[in-house]
Amino acid sequence: MLKQTLQQKLLQKLSPQQIQFIKLLQVPTVSLDTRIKEELEENPALEDISLANMNEPAEEYPDKDPDESFSEDDQPGELDEFNVDDYLQADDVNDYGSSQSNNGDDEDERKEIPIAIQNSFFENLQQQLDLLALSDRDFLIGQQIIGSLDDDGYLRRPISSLIDDLAFAQNVIAEEDEVEDLLRIIQEFDPAGIGARNLQECLLIQLRKKDQENPIIKKAIAVVENHLEEFTKKHYDKLERSLNINSEELKGIVNEILKLNPKPGDSGAVAGKQLHIIPDFHISNNDGVLHLTLNARNAPELRVSRSYQEMFDHYDKAAQKDKKMKEAVQFVKQKLDSAKWFIDAIKQRQQTLLKTMNAIMNYQYDYFLTADERQLKPMILKDIADRIDMDISTVSRVANSKYVQTEFGTFLLKSFFSEAIQTDSGEEVSNKEVKKILEECISNENKRKPLADEKLTEILKEKGYTIARRTVAKYREAMGIPVARLRKEL
Template sequence: MMNKLTQSLEQRQKFLPKQILETVLLQMNSIDLEQKILEELEKNPALELQEIQESDSEQDLEEPLEEIDWEEILNFDYDEGIKGPSDRSRKNLGAPIQHVYTAVERLLDQITYLELSEKNRKIAEVIIWNIDEQGYLLTDLELLSDRLKVGIKDIEKMLQIVQRLDPPGIGARDLQECLLIQLELLGGNNLSINIIKNFFDDFANRRFERLENKLNCSKEELNESLKFISHLNPKPGEGSPTTPADYILPDLIVEEVDGELIVAVNDGNIPEIGISKKYKNLIGNVPSENDEVKKFLHNKIESAKWFVQAVQQRQINIVKVMKAIISRQDLFFSGEITQVKPMILKDIAEMTELDISTISRVTRGKYVQTPWGVFELKHFFSDGIMNQSGEEVSTNLIKSRLKSIIENEDKKDPISDDGMVEILQNEGFSLARRTIAKYRNQMKIPVARLRRIF
């Protein structure tokens, strides 16, 4: 078979590096953007903090350009050399963040105070590193035994020790084991231990009458035990202290000034950056025969320009999108915060003449501070359904009504999904039972049987 050359013509859509950079920055929130800018300042010497550029401008002009060592520039470690300006910018951004210990770090710290052999300490550490965020050990003990080349009894012995550290129940393999450990350590009575140990299925499914009959106890005794169990922690791994990441830093601020809503980017912590004048001047003073230096400087300056423009374009786009949201959600931003109109990404894309993917990146994971509180931008987007009068209402309004109905129901006889269909039908909303169930699941509300209180 002979090889032959062929020609073909085809069209391909390719993103330019500048477009990719704009896309990446657009989907970042303020905290991520701040970190990205600091990283870029360390990597690119042509990018400079504006405040440093202004304060050092006179000193830069006094430096004789003819004495520059080009070889030193090409071989200089910029990751090390740019640390001065970067560190100064960090000082201006606020006090250092205090380290907060994670659940794993706290457990590892506790086992250092136990009198354990090197072998057992190693086993305990491996167990701790295999605990998930909710505090459960999901790795099979046989697998840990094979990995550590130790007996299964050694693993079980150390697991019992880890499970009785603080918080109690950490490292349990299921909810039943987690609650039993807490009952043992926190002084649960015999009835509550018996419920979890021998009648866990009835307890989990809230079959309280059956429990009363099987345990041959009074209603008061059962209620007392169930109340004690209800105060146990089903997710011991989530008891970590609050970290700085638990606080929301809004990306946008909407303020009312003289009766008009003003949109601003919350960039108070984001460093002001620009192109270094020094590096701009260097290109014109590079010897003509030194093409390598000239190419190096040119690439760094172009990269810095792209980055500055991408940051500016990000601000323009998110402000444009926020203004369109305010225009569309006029009732909400006039103070009626329960009145969120049906709105999808396509609506804002048409108003701003931006692509839907751009709107998605702008609204993903970003928050706005308004006179009525801080809201995620996604809060303003929802599908719409028609009520019996022909008016389109937001699904958020339906969910809010469902939540209100469930919060005010009789917990001894909670309302079923069919019952909520009937209530909403009387209020002018025709919804199927499966739709009610879908909205309830989205709000992480259990079925009526599991909401029941004995």
């Protein structure tokens, strides 16, 4: 049986303004310009003041009253402000004097910055293919192989798939032997190792291009062909027994293999690709006093469009309002409200960023002064949230995507947060301090006999840090340091 009932519920719901602020808060500075441009394109009631000023025509005589005019009795000679000699002198300087050359208007004086043109990885391979005397059929097969290579230079598509691609895309019915023959030709291209189907084949291609009469090269080929797993796991004692060589010979073989490029395509395909970080904050040290500033990109000059405001006032005061007029008023009002919300959200974002970063800077004041990681205090999100009286999620959104530039580097805010570890004396220190000690111990170890996790645990215990071996392993892995066996060197 269906029936209607009334219910009262207490719900916590985010308003559209709060949702907009949350989304803007987690946007990093490098993406904020794009977000603002999107909003400017979607909402005509929002204006960028810097762009608006560029579009406004400058007054030719800004200090002159447009209502004033010369009378018929006025003569040019009676104007004390105007001097013909001064005018001619100024004209000479502006048109023919040194000031003109400083403006860089002379075509002969312009200096163009040369732009380096570099072929891509695939273009280089295509050029090498063009130099070969191939039939049209083989040329199409070679093109298909080159186009199927990954950015690192490997061919990971099966030969059978390449044959299908040739049949459907090029209308070429190829045999497996034909594709294999063309692949071997492409594997001779530069850089060495191109067209390999796995790491072992990549290394063998590079080694076989070297001097085959060299005994070290011969044994290096034998290692890669038959003992690659032992080599990658650094079981050097097994290699010495299998190849019947001593440690000095093995050292030469290992060094020869380490010279090879495991990703030959990276030299061309990923050239010039660098991670570009725009810091959100800047901390400067002025004689022992830290000064925090917010990146100017986080403070755009936005305003509500005057023309839209005037349009709304005009429509709102209209005596008669038909359906179309009401729809126009509603549309304009919606855009005006949206523009105001966006401007308020940007301002709130600026305040939140500064407030959060200022609390972090004051909490880690000694670290930002000295750049010594051992000065980092244990700090979690709740510590900063309590200081600025905000929610932990707000601090997390700031810390996870924002960078600060200091005099000793640019860092993600998240890197300043760490858990506390209690020493034998009862003092709480940051786990960053323990990681720093671990890093120093591993960098100073004997690489022939690297320190195992158990030994590192003992060293930390001697220094007053009582932590478990599994915690040492967790910190070591977090720093990207392999286990002792893989750190071993000959």
